[in-house]
Amino acid sequence: MTDVNAQLLPGQLAELVTLFERGRVAVLTGAGMSTDSGIPDYRGAGTPPxxxxxxxxxxxxxxxxxxxxxxxxxxxxxxxxVEPNAGHRALARLEAAGHIDGVITQNVDGLHARGGARNVVELHGGxxxxxxxxxxxxxxxxxxxxxxxxxxxxxxxxxxxxxxxxxxxxxxxxxxxxxxxxxxxxxxxxxxxxVYFGETVPLPVFAAAADIVERSSALLVAGSSLAVNTGMRLVHKTERQGNPLAVINRGPTAVDSRPSLAVRIDAGTSETLTALADALGA
Ligand SMILES: [Zn+2]
Missing domain, CATH: 3.30.1600.10 (SIR2/SIRT2 'Small Domain')
Known part of the structure; x- marks a missing residue:
C-alpha cells in the first residue's frame, strides 16, 4: 500500500548525498515527478487503472x-x-552545478525544460x-x-x-x-x-539516454515505478557498468529487491530533490 504521507528521513538524504559526492549521477524521471504540478500519475496511489x-x-x-x-x-x-514544480527546479540546479549531466524523462509534459534543465532526453517524445x-x-x-x-x-x-x-x-x-x-x-x-503503447523509443533518443548513463557513476530514478521497459534497459546498463541505483518514489517499484539498489526513498520528488540540491549547495 502506498503511503502518500511518507516522509523523507534524514539518514536517507545523507545516503543520497554520499552517492552524488562519488561522481556524476544520471537521472531518470517518470510521472511521479509531475504530480505536484497537478498532472495525475496513473500508476500512483488512489488512481484507477x-x-x-x-x-x-x-x-x-x-x-x-x-x-x-x-x-x-x-x-x-x-x-x-500547469507549471514546473520544485523538483524540476532542483534538478535544473543540480545540472547547473555539474552534479548531473541532464535529465532522461519518460514524461511528455515538457516541464523539465520549462523548469530550467538544459539537456533533456524525452524518451517518449513531447x-x-x-x-x-x-x-x-x-x-x-x-x-x-x-x-x-x-x-x-x-x-x-x-x-x-x-x-x-x-x-x-x-x-x-x-x-x-x-x-x-x-x-x-x-x-x-x-x-x-x-511514443505510444506498443511503439519503440527511436534509436537516437535511446542512444542519447544511454550516453548519459555511460558517463555517470550511478542512476537515480525519480517518480517512476519502472513499469516501462525503456527505463529497465537503463537500469540494466547501469548494473552492467557496476554502478548503483537510487530510487525516490512513492509506492513500490520494479527494482525494489535488486542488489544494485543502494538508496531507496519512499517520499515525494519535490521535497527530496530540493533537500538534495540544498545539501549539495547547488
Ligand atoms: Zn504531411
Missing part, C-alpha cells in the same frame, strides 16, 4: 481522432496553467508537438489547435464548460461534427509526436 493509448486507435479510427482533437481543444486551457504520419513534418500543438479553430468556428466557446476526466480526456458530447485538422502539406493524418 488506465488503458494506455494505442496508436492503432489513432490511425484506424476517425471517431477516436475526432474525440482526441475535441479533448485537446478543451483541455488546452487547463494545461496552459506532447506539445504534432507530426504528420505520411510526410513526417512537425508542428506545435498550439499551431494545429489554431487550424482546429478555423475548421470548427465557435467550438471551444460552445464546449468551454465540458468536464475534463482525470486522464485529460474531455467528456464532450459534440464529437460527431468535429472537423479534424490534417497536414497542410500532404493532407496526411496528424498524430502527437510521442
Amino acid at each position: 488506465r488503458t494506455p493509448m494505442n496508436i492503432a486507435q489513432f490511425t484506424d479510427d476517425p471517431h477516436y481522432r475526432q474525440r482526441f482533437w475535441a479533448g485537446a481543444r478543451i483541455g488546452e486551457n487547463r494545461m496552459s496553467v 506532447g506539445g508537438i504534432m507530426r504528420c504520419i505520411q510526410c513526417g513534418e512537425r508542428w506545435t500543438r498550439t499551431e494545429v489547435l489554431g487550424w482546429f479553430d478555423t475548421l470548427n468556428p465557435g467550438y471551444a466557446e460552445r464546449n468551454a464548460d465540458a468536464e475534463i476526466a482525470p486522464d485529460g480526456d474531455a467528456l464532450v458530447s459534440e464529437v460527431e461534427s468535429v472537423r479534424v485538422p490534417l497536414c497542410p502539406g500532404c493532407g496526411g493524418t496528424l498524430r502527437p509526436d510521442v
Whole structure:
C-alpha cells in the first residue's frame, strides 16, 4: 500500500548525498515527478487503472481522432496553467552545478525544460508537438489547435464548460461534427509526436539516454515505478557498468529487491530533490 504521507528521513538524504559526492549521477524521471504540478500519475496511489493509448486507435479510427482533437481543444486551457514544480527546479540546479549531466524523462509534459534543465532526453517524445504520419513534418500543438479553430468556428466557446476526466480526456458530447485538422502539406493524418503503447523509443533518443548513463557513476530514478521497459534497459546498463541505483518514489517499484539498489526513498520528488540540491549547495 502506498503511503502518500511518507516522509523523507534524514539518514536517507545523507545516503543520497554520499552517492552524488562519488561522481556524476544520471537521472531518470517518470510521472511521479509531475504530480505536484497537478498532472495525475496513473500508476500512483488512489488512481484507477488506465488503458494506455494505442496508436492503432489513432490511425484506424476517425471517431477516436475526432474525440482526441475535441479533448485537446478543451483541455488546452487547463494545461496552459500547469507549471514546473520544485523538483524540476532542483534538478535544473543540480545540472547547473555539474552534479548531473541532464535529465532522461519518460514524461511528455515538457516541464523539465520549462523548469530550467538544459539537456533533456524525452524518451517518449513531447506532447506539445504534432507530426504528420505520411510526410513526417512537425508542428506545435498550439499551431494545429489554431487550424482546429478555423475548421470548427465557435467550438471551444460552445464546449468551454465540458468536464475534463482525470486522464485529460474531455467528456464532450459534440464529437460527431468535429472537423479534424490534417497536414497542410500532404493532407496526411496528424498524430502527437510521442511514443505510444506498443511503439519503440527511436534509436537516437535511446542512444542519447544511454550516453548519459555511460558517463555517470550511478542512476537515480525519480517518480517512476519502472513499469516501462525503456527505463529497465537503463537500469540494466547501469548494473552492467557496476554502478548503483537510487530510487525516490512513492509506492513500490520494479527494482525494489535488486542488489544494485543502494538508496531507496519512499517520499515525494519535490521535497527530496530540493533537500538534495540544498545539501549539495547547488
Ligand atoms: Zn504531411
